[in-house]
Amino acid sequence: MENFNFHVATDIRFGKDRLSELPEVINTFGKNVLLVYGGGSIKQNGLYDKVRHALQAATVVELAGVEPNPRIETVTKGAALCREHHIDVILAVGGGSVIDCSKAIAGGAYVEGDLWENLVLKRQYNGPAIPIVTILTLAATGSEMNRGGVISNMQTQQKLGMGGKNLLPKVSFLDPTNTFTVNAYQTAAGSADIFSHLMENYFNATPGTDVQDGVAEGLMKTVIHHLPIALKEPENYDARANLMWASTLALNGLTGSGKTGTWSCHAMEHELSAFYDITHGIGLAILTPRWMAHILNETTVPKFARFAKEVWGIQEENPEQAARKGIQALYDFFLENGVPMTLPEVGIDTEKDFDQMAQQAIAHSTISKAAFVPLQKEDVIQIYQASQTPSTFI
Amino acid sequence: MENFNFHVATDIRFGKDRLSELPEVINTFGKNVLLVYGGGSIKQNGLYDKVRHALQAATVVELAGVEPNPRIETVTKGAALCREHHIDVILAVGGGSVIDCSKAIAGGAYVEGDLWENLVLKRQYNGPAIPIVTILTLAATGSEMNRGGVISNMQTQQKLGMGGKNLLPKVSFLDPTNTFTVNAYQTAAGSADIFSHLMENYFNATPGTDVQDGVAEGLMKTVIHHLPIALKEPENYDARANLMWASTLALNGLTGSGKTGTWSCHAMEHELSAFYDITHGIGLAILTPRWMAHILNETTVPKFARFAKEVWGIQEENPEQAARKGIQALYDFFLENGVPMTLPEVGIDTEKDFDQMAQQAIAHSTISKAAFVPLQKEDVIQIYQASQTPSTFI
Known part of the structure; x- marks a missing residue:
């Protein structure tokens, strides 16, 4: 296990009927609120009205329409609003896109000049933040x-992660009932995202990380158990609650701390999203099993066999067979839960950009050097190619 | 899953060679330091010297000799030192006893009058703290x-938990090498304590808590894997690191949040320690399998069967048989790792206090109403009695 810091001070308020706590929470930080949200689903399901009601005593400026892959233009607009209206606190109501965008705004309000150049491209932001x-x-x-976010620039076809210690949310309200209206496709995509975070941390070369790996396995099993329930019964509270809390713990440092090395599938997927604006979680679900099969070798097989046994309960003595069965189980799980498992199904029906996307995946990340198994441009192209048609792994 | 708050802002500095960070950390809080430690093992292993060296720029007052079950007299002494020397920060160097004692001192410095009456017996402390x-x-x-601690009063034969939001450590240095010199007995007792925290949270009646239970299972498997390694190779870094990080995560709220109900074995064990001053973890290891067997019934069997399968990998179709095999596996695990598994082996060779201890276990806790399976006085006596001789559960 490597040395690490773990300091995740977000005040989590988990559960239903807790919006009455919002005024006091907001008031801790000030009166001027930037309310950030996405495409209006919170207006349809009534959450918007509840939030506005809870914010009666505050001065609220709105930034609506944050994109599913939030764009730098929206960040720039939000940062300008913060400066203009002396915003004291940003209230992000939405999923990861809205929160990521809010993080970039929170720091961006303090950054001069072009925010793509001076904030996102710097990747690490240690300055002040709202x-x-x-x-x-x-x-x-x-x-x-967590402290990170991902911002897209459609002009330059770039989708880049950035983060900073002051971008960690101070308080997060996690009410599972707010996900009751999430449709089946987005529910499955979200679970694929959770699963991918766990996998990216799990398949890592640092030895002696059983705490992190055991926690990850527990969270994976939780997703495997509860995603089908949430799809069948969208208002099943416990299913939504388990998926929600799993999503938070999957990427708050618990499963990644004490490990070194970079993520593979996210680097490859960010290029799919940057070029084709596809749903992030779906892109990850498509790439992950192909990536696993691509990097399965004598060195990696023990971890794959452990994954098969501990996560999927596969009882198979032969490590390579166990590994392949584990990959197949993951692929089938996504498929059975309605995830389109090939690139053409999400509109990427040509190889024409594979070369450039692979090049950028290498350029924008350290996967060619620091991944679980380092990937070169040819590897990435082969993984994209393998994702064009349905697969079997056994 | 029940509503919960999770706000655990301790700044964890995990890993080796990090004491160079101590002066800056201490300096954040002030110059006057109360250094709290136990029986002097830190003098033998060199940690004391390193800490004193790192504190050169500070004004240090020492409180040494904190007992394995820290006593109210020591708390009172520490609180007086804090007031007398205008202590800005308490540096607790030791295990749970030293840290628990430091928490009571941290709050006690602000409490008037008798600290047993006005602090510990209140159980919940929401006032200021050093x-x-x-x-x-x-x-x-x-x-x-975490926010809790346990303090003993040998005069009244009471050992009681207390806690408060301001008692959470601000910064904790977790260096696995500082546990290299922990002897086999204390290493095993510590692991039994970790395991018990996980079990107490795991065997709980709240439905729909798979995140918490999955995390707990992962941590249990970590302890099962690494305790024997640490016993065989006391300086195995990864084994010590996994046990250390598992101990922290076992009781920081991760596995208990979202559940209601009280702990059973701790309530029963606290009376063993209060009456006979035995090692807490050993008492827990002795009681836990007997408690499990005592409460195994039609309602509880599914959770026991899950425990057997997920934690011990027991493949057994019959739930009751699986449950019994799981209990046996736990018992054998402790036994194989050198834990004395009967009460006479730890010096409790008479039943004479069972009645009074059982009565106090009920009086000092809510196990008769809010436990996984509520326990009455007769149940507790039977569990104590079953702990007198070696057991088999299958």
Whole structure:
């Protein structure tokens, strides 16, 4: 296990009927609130009205329409609003996109000049930031309890992660009932995102990390158990609650601390989203089993066999067979839960950008050097290619 | 899953060679330091010298000799020292006893009059407290990242838990090498304590808590894997690191949040310690399998069967048989790792106090109403009695 810091001070308010706590929470930080949200689903399901009601005593400026892959233009607009209206606190009501966007705004308000150049491209931001409070509406990214975010620039076809210690949300309201209206596709995509965070941390070369891996296995099993229930019964509270809390813990440092190395599938997926604006979680679900099969070798097989046994309960003596069965189980799980498992199904029906996307995946990350198994451009292209048609792994 | 708050802001500095960070950490809080430690093992292993060296710039007052079950007299003494020397920060160097004692001192410094009456017997303390920094030397109680502590009063034969929001350590240094010199007995007792925290949270009647239970299972498997390694190779870094981080996560709220109900074995064990001053973890290891067997019934059998399967990998179709095999596996695990598994082996060779201890276990806790399976006085006596001789459960 490597040395690490773990200091995740977000005040989590988990459960239903807790919006009465919002005024006091907001008041801790000030009166001027930037309310950030997405495409209006919170207006349809009534959450918007409840939040506005709870904010009666505050001065509220709105930034609506944050994109599913939040764009730098929206960040720039939000940062300008913060400066213009002397915003004291940002209230992000939405999923990871809204919260990620709010993080970039929170720091961006203090950054001069072009925010793509001076904030996102720097990747690490250690300056001051406006405090963020979140009300989560999608179990997926974990952004509600971590320091990072991902911002897209459609002009340059770049989608880049950034983060900073002051971007950690101060308070996050996690009410599972706010995810009752999330449709089946987005629910599955969110769970694929959770699963991918766990997998990216799990398949890592640092030895002696059983705490992190045991926690990850427990969270994976939780997703495997509860996603089908949530799809069948969208208002099943316990299913939504388990997915929500799993999403938060999957990426708050618990399963990644004490490990070194970079993530593989996220680097490859960010290029799919940057070029084709597809749903992040779906892209991850498509790439992950192909990536696993691509990197399965003598060195990696023990971890794959452990994954098969501990996560899927596969009783198989031969490590390579166990590994393949585990990959198949993951692929089938996504498939059975309605995830389109090939690139053409999400509109990527040509290889024409594979070369450039692979090049950028290498350029924007350290996967060619620091991944669980380092990936070169040719590897990435092969993984994209393998994702074009249905697969079997056994 | 029940509503919960999770706000655990302790700044964890995990890993080796990090004491160079101590001066800056201490300086954040002030110059006057109360250094609290136990029986002097830190003098033998060199940690004391390193800490004193790191505190060169500070004004240090010492409170040495904190007992394994820390006593109210020591708390009172520490609180007086804090007031007399205008202490800014308490540095607790030790295991759970030292940290628990430091928590009571941290709050007690602000409490008038008798600290047993006005602090411990109140159980919940919401007043101000001196900031606490810890350097952990034993993987066991989890006190390094939670708000609670246990204090003993040998005169009244009481051992009671207390806690408060301001008693959470601000910074905790978790260096696995500081546990290299912990002997086999204390290492096993510490692991039994970790395991018990996980079990107490796991065997709970709240439905729909798979995140918490999955995390607990992962941590249990970590302890099962690494305790024998640590016993065989006391300086195996990864084994010590996994036990240490598991101890912290076992009781920082992760596995208990979202559940209601009280703990059973701790309530029963606290009376063993209060009457006979035995090692807490050993008492827990002795009681736990007997408690499990005592409460195994039609309602509880599914959770026991899950425990057997997920934690011990027991493949057994019949739920009751699976449950019994799981209990046996736990008992054998403790036994194989050198834990004395009967009461006479730890010096309790008479039944004479069982009646009074059982009565106090009920009086000092809510186990008769709010436990996984509520326990009356007769139940507790039977569990004590079953702990007198070696057991088999299958």
